[in-house]
Structure formats: structure tokens, C-alpha cells
Amino acid sequence: MKKIAIIAFYHSEASLCLAKYLAKKNICVDFYYITDLIYDKGYVSGFEYFKAKKRLGIQKLEADVIPEIYNDSIELNVQYFLLRILSYSPKLLLLNKLIFKLTLKQIKQQHYDAINVIGQHPWVAIIHDALKQENLIHTFHEVGSHQTGEKTTPLLDKVISDASKVILPSKATYNCFKQIPNSSKAIMTMIPIGKLETLLLYEKDIILPVSVNLSKPTFLFYGYIKPYKGLDLLVEAYKHLAGKCENFNLIIAGGGYDENIRFFKAKRNCAVINRFLTNEEMMKLNRLSTAILLPYRSASQSGIVLTSFMYGKPIVATKVGALVETVCDEINGLLVEPGDAEGFALAMLRLVEDTALLKKLQRGAFHFGIDDQFDWNKIAEKTIEFYFK
DSSP states (O other): OOEEEEEESSOHHHHHHHHHHHHHTTOEEEEEEEEESSSOOSEETTEEOTTSOOOSEEEEEOTTTSHHHHHHTTTSSEEEEEEEESOSOGGGHHHHHHHHHHHHHHHHTTOOSEEEEEOOOTTHHHHHHHHTTSSEEEEOSSSSOTTTOOOOOHHHHHHHHTTOEEEESSHHHHHHHHTSTTGGGSEEEEOOOOOOGGGGGGOOOOOOSSOOOTTSOEEEEESSBOGGGOHHHHHHHHHHHHTTOOOOEEEEEOSBOOTTHHHHHTOTTEEEEOSOOOHHHHHHHHHHOSEEEEOOSOOSOOHHHHHHGGGTOOEEEESOTTHHHHOOBTTTEEEEOTTOHHHHHHHHHHHHHOHHHHHHHHHHHHHTTSSSTTOHHHHHHHHHHHHTO
8 A cells, every 4th residue: 555645735625635536546645734933823724623632743633633624534544643843934944844854754764655734824834844855746736826926936946946746726727837037847747636525524503703694695705804815806896885875785704904894894785704714614614604705916825715616605706817717607606807896796686686597507516526636536546656656
């Protein structure tokens, strides 16, 4: 039996799904999640480990610490670990390098047949340098930064220079990677991500910190709030929609800050949760919503789409980046030209007024990832083939 390691820096929900389906294909998987000692909250999207003792280095997580994840994969060959550094602060770079050196030495001693590192954080460069002589595969959910416009990073340059294997999850990220100078040196493939099924483990009947009138169609904008996610466009879309229709609610939920949040707080049919959401809150919000709003300016890919489709929730999105690869216009959502606030409002209005259209899009969203390229069984097969290419 082949034995592989997945080392995830963020993107926990997709990485956990991949580990599960690789194990279903008779692969033995050790899953490592990188976190820190100082700021760690004990949970990330799809993964909670509140009961784990805080200590540096590698820490195996047993059933009593991660009961949801453990019980979901109890019959599979998957083990779960934390790889904990001291802090992400650059001031502690030398100390963290020492911690990494010791922990990565332990990982090398396991003699894995393949090691898949997922994430683009600068710390991943340290992992790359330590493990590049192994069968090392990188997965980048974004290339450069769609916030700053940065096309490459020192890590990406290292990966290319060392002719490493690289998995890109969308045509958009694949094309971005190809634009980096000398990218042809790397061994690239495009393997998509399926629905983020791990999050369903946190489907619980909780009380949300806001209340909405569920007799009205309810739109949801959620996730970490950043300028490129277009909350200012949503303000203008709201104004257009409110001028034509009052029969709707809007929920804005997530950490981060945008000055446009104040606009929504002042509206009677809007609810705002301006903090990080727990896994349980994220699932409850998806369940009660009618449709999800993504007025983005750019997007390498979106976990929001892959989460909300599990609940059969249509997406209203702008035609940017990889959103057009998962959101299919008139099939599982509605697509609008970037920056078109009035068009975005009209798409929302269609879902309020056209029940037949809404039901059609709900069916399309629910059937996404069933026996198509986003099916996790097919994703696992393609990934294994690439690992050992």
C-alpha cells in the first residue's frame, strides 16, 4: 500500500476531503495541518481541535480531540496531525526555521511515497527546501495574489526552478501559473476541487446571533471580507433591487472589515455578523439562505461555491476568474458582468420573482459534483496518477 503525506497550510476543508477520498482508493494518508502556538484558535474551516494540547512540533490527534473528522474516516487509513510552529511573525523566523527543520526531519524519516504540500504561504518555502529531494507535489489554490496583483512569489520561483510537480485547481490558476517566467520547467496539471463535504460534519441546529424573516427570499454574502470581494458593488446592487422590490432579506457574514458594512447595518432587511464564523454557523447560514452572492472583482477559485452547492444553493456571481468554471449560467446560478451593479440586482430580482427558475437552479447546484469532473472519486484517481507519474 502506498503511503503519502498531505501537509496543508490553510485550505483545510478541501485538503481533508482529498485525504478521505485518497484513502478510499487504498492509499495510506497522514494529514498534517500547520498552525501556530500563539494565535491558534483551535479551529479552521472544516477542522476543529479545541481539545488538543498546545505544544510545538508534530502532535497526533486522536479520536477524543477530533471526533467529527475521526468518526467520518474511522474505517479508512488516515491519521491526523498538527504541525505547530511558534508564530507566523517574521520576527521569529529563525526560531520557526529551527522548529520546521526538526519536524520536517521526522516527516522525512517516514519515507512517504509522495508528499503533497497545499498552500502558498511564505513558510511553505521552508518546507520546499527541506523536502524537494522527495517525491514532492505542490498544490496552489491561487497563484500570486489577486489582492495585490502580484504575479509570482519567491516560493513559486523556487518551485519552478526546481522543476517540481504542481497541481492547479482551475483553468484560471493554471493559466496564471503559465504566465510566470520559465513556468514550463515545472510539471503541471489541472485537477479541480469538489464539494467541501467535510463541512457537513458541523451540520447542527444552533441559534444564530441574528434573526431574519424566513418567509422572504434570503440572500447570503459570507466569508472573509476583503476589498476584491466587491461589497461596494453589492451596496449599489442593493439600492437598485430595493427600488424595485422589498420582498427579500440580505445577510452579510464574516470576519474582516469594509466600510460598506455600515450601509447594511442601517437597513431593516439586512443582518450583519462581522466576525469569523464557526463551522456550525456557516452551515446554518447556508441552510436557511435562498441564494449566495459573489460580486467579486477577481477569484482564483472559491470555497464558497463548493460549500453552498452542497445545500443546493444557487450562486449569483460576477464573470471573473474560476467562478465561471463552477457557476454555470442558468444551470446552477446566474452570471453577471464584473462591476455591473444593476445587472447583479436584476439577477437577484429574478430569483425573488421566478420560482420555477429558482427551483431549476437549486437542482443544478445540488447535482454539481455528481459523476462529473468535480466528483471526488475522479479527483482522487487523477491525483494518484499525477503523484506517481
